[in-house]
Amino acid sequence: DIQMTQSPSTLSASVGDRVTITCRASQSINIWLAWYQQKPGKAPKLLIFKASSLESGVPSRFSGSGSGTEFTLTISSLQPDDFATYYCQQYNSYSRTFGQGTKVEIK
Amino acid sequence: EVQLLESGGGLVQPGGSLRLSCAASGFAFSINDMSWVRQALGKGLEWVSAITNSGGSTYYSDSVKGRFTISRDNSKNTLYLQMNSLRAEDTAVYYCARSSGALDSWGQGTLVTVSS
Numbered sequence: 272d273i274q275m276t277q278s279p280s281t282l283s284a285s286v287g288d289r290v291t292i293t294c295r296a297s298q299s300i301n302i303w304l305a306w307y308q309q310k311p312g313k314a315p316k317l318l319i320f321k322a323s324s325l326e327s328g329v330p331s332r333f334s335g336s337g338s339g340t341e342f343t344l345t346i347s348s349l350q351p352d353d354f355a356t357y358y359c360q361q362y363n364s365y366s367r368t369f370g371q372g373t374k375v376e377i378k
Numbered sequence: 379e380v381q382l383l384e385s386g387g388g389l390v391q392p393g394g395s396l397r398l399s400c401a402a403s404g405f406a407f408s409i410n411d412m413s414w415v416r417q418a419l420g421k422g423l424e425w426v427s428a429i430t431n432s433g434g435s436t437y438y439s440d441s442v443k444g445r446f447t448i449s450r451d452n453s454k455n456t457l458y459l460q461m462n463s464l465r466a467e468d469t470a471v472y473y474c475a476r477s478s479g480a481l482d483s484w485g486q487g488t489l490v491t492v493s494s
Contacts, residue, residue: 272440305480307423314473314487315415315423320480358423362479365437367413367425 273297273361277370283378290346292373294359299339303363306335306344309372310355318357319344349375380404380483382474387488394464394492400457400474400485408432408452411477414459416470417487424470427459428477442468464492 274297284290294304302322307315317326319335322342332347346353354377359370386398400412414426427448428437436448447460457474469492475481 303479307481309423314484315481316484317480317482320478320482326482360423360425360480362477365428366439367428367481369415369423369425372422 272366273300273364273368275359275361275368275370277357277359277373279373280371281374281376283376284349285378286349286351288349288378290349290353290375292344292357292359292375294337294342294344294370296340296342296361296363300361300363302338303361304335304337304342305360305362306333307358307360308353308355309358315358346375380476382476382483382485384472384474384485384488387472387490389491389493390464391494392465392492395460395462396464396490398459398461398472398474398488398490400459402455402457402474402476405476405483407450407455412448412450412457413475413477413481414448414457415473415475415481415484416468416490417473418467418470421470426472429457461490464490466492468492 276295304322306319309315323335356374381403383401413428429448445463449458471487473487474485476483
């Protein structure tokens with residue numbers, strides 16, 4: 272199975288900060304990577320698909336990049352609504368593994 | 379508007395069985411692959427199972443293979459997850475999700491608790 276490793280596990284940041292989260296795959300997944308945002312008690316929400324495509328309705332401050340085994344999610348200017356946990360997920364294979372998550376906290 | 383509504387969760391003893399349902403509306407259910415994802419309390423997301431749009435192919439995580447069965451009834455716009463031989467470590471919120479490759483729509487989840 273493909274393993275997904277996110278870093279960092281926790282990130283403390285302030286409103287207005289530029290934030291970057293990294294996701295590494297144990298083998299190449301081409302561009303078949305998605306990013307999700309989850310708030311406490313809520314279902315995850317798709318932000319980015321195919322590594323860099325922005326889901327409809329998602330603010331443009333979110334962006335994704337990468338291919339192969341290394342990917343990043345960037346929030347260009349952190350907003351109060353962005354404090355949440357973020358997950359990457361590969362869908363190169365039907366065993367669609369998630370990263371362990373990155374919690375973005377208020378500094 | 380896409381809506382996915384899970385049901386069937388509850389308290390079950392170890393070794394018991396439970397069937398989850400996910401009622402879909404607002405989109406063409408029969409042309410979409412679907413997945414189940416679970417989340418233990420305070421933990422991360424774990425992909426559980428997936429099924430192709432026709433139901434012809436199914437996929438499972440190693441942790442549930444041989445115990446869980448995913449199925450669908452396209453005439454009823456409903457996705458199912460039959461869970462047998464349940465263990466304490468299966469305790470989680472179970473989400474159904476529509477798959478367009480990525481999981482682009484999610485239900486609100488249903489809680490399954492496996493405990494004696």
